[in-house]
Amino acid sequence: MPYRARFGRKMECVSLPPLSNFAICGGTHGNELTGVYILREMQKHNVEKVGSVSITTVLSNPRAVDACRRYTDRDLNRCFTDDLLSSPITESTPYELRRAQELNAHLGPKGSEEAVDLLCDMHNTTSNMGLCIIFNSADWLILHICKYLQSKITSMPVRALQMDLPLSEAFSVDSLGKHGFSFEIGPQPHGVLRADVFNTMKEAVDLTIEWLQQFNSGRTFEGGEVEAYTRWKTVHYPRDPTTDEITAAIHPQLQDNDFKLLQPGDPIFLSLSGETVKHEGDALYPVFVNECAYYEQKIAYHLTQKSTLTLPSINVKKD
Structure with missing residues (x-):
């Protein structure tokens, strides 16, 4: 199961089991097209095994993909908590919850030794996030993959975003794997395919497979430091107390400035009547700024x- 990263001085090298199966998911949100088309390309070329790693490609939400919608009944990427995965299925159960339990049976079960070794779920955002690796707990293996991608990808920034949720409350598809993460890449409008975004996501997937090959072959990945952003709080739009409609838009000085330090007094909203709302409280880093979904x-x-985060060196555990 995942190992937690921590602060501190250089640690002893850690040996982890080989990663023999890698699940790559896309279309969890049916209008986020980069992952959908990467999967189609991989399936067209029958990418099922690369060296020591078996590859499983999964179109997570086929109904939503067919409709080019985020979801049909409810957000699939919020259906993977322990409570929802164990809930009884009835005639009124939403399609996405049924699909979540199917995926859990196929790729998990979540938290079990039978689960896939590594799971990557591919997403798009309308926000200016660059390439973001999102994970639930600070897993040394995932952070080493992030560090590797940061050293290789030059087309856009590569950052790590930690949700910091216990496994039982982790709600996303990637929580089904022994190790799991999501690629979030943007900006890209939903329902649109951009070549530059596609190419960077494809490069990230290929580099992850390359990393797995090197890890399984016995390479030691040296320890070091990785910057990570941890979700702290959610900011909602100002609303009209009577109609509940939003009354302001993201301020132009905040728009497209994901991961840029937001200081007290910085503009955050511009009301529809022209008034500026300013940030109050601690200096923090905004993400998913003005995300359409x-x-x-x-x-x-x-x-x-x-x-x-300070990481130990890691290598594969030998028999």
Whole structure:
């Protein structure tokens, strides 16, 4: 199961079991097209095994992909908590919850020794996030993959975003694997395929497979430091108390400035009547700024704290 990163001085080398099966998912949100088309390309070329690693490609939400919608009944990427995965299925059960339990049986079960060794779920955002690796707990293996990608990818920034949830409460597809993460890449409008975004995501997937090959072959990945952002709080749009409609837009000085330090007094909203709303409280880093899919929840952005994680060297455990 995942090993937690921590602060501190250089640690002893840690040996982990080989990673023999890698699941790559896309279309969890049916209108986020980069992952959908990467899967189609991999399936067209019958990419099922690369060296020591078996590859499983999964179109997570085929109904939503067919409709080019985020979801049909409810957000699939919020259906993987222990409580929802163990809930009884009835005639009124939403399609995405049924699908979550199918995926759990196929790729998990979550938290078990039978689960896939590594699971990557591919997402797009309308926010200016670059390439972001999102994970639930600070897993040394995932952070080493992030460190490797940061050293190889030059087309856009590569950052690590930690949700910091216990496994039982982790709600995303990637929580089904022994180790799991999501690629979040943008900006890209939903329902649109951009070549530059596609190419960077494809490069990230290929480099992850390359990393797995090197790890399984016995390479020691040296320890070091990785910057990580941890979700701290959610900021909602101002609303009209009578109609509940939003009354302001993201301020132009905040728009497209994901991961840029937000200081007290910095503009965050511009009201529809022209008034500026300023940030109050601690200096923090905004992410998912003005994400299109969050409008239904009236979420404007999340705020994160930045820290530096010290990683041990890792290599594969030998028999």
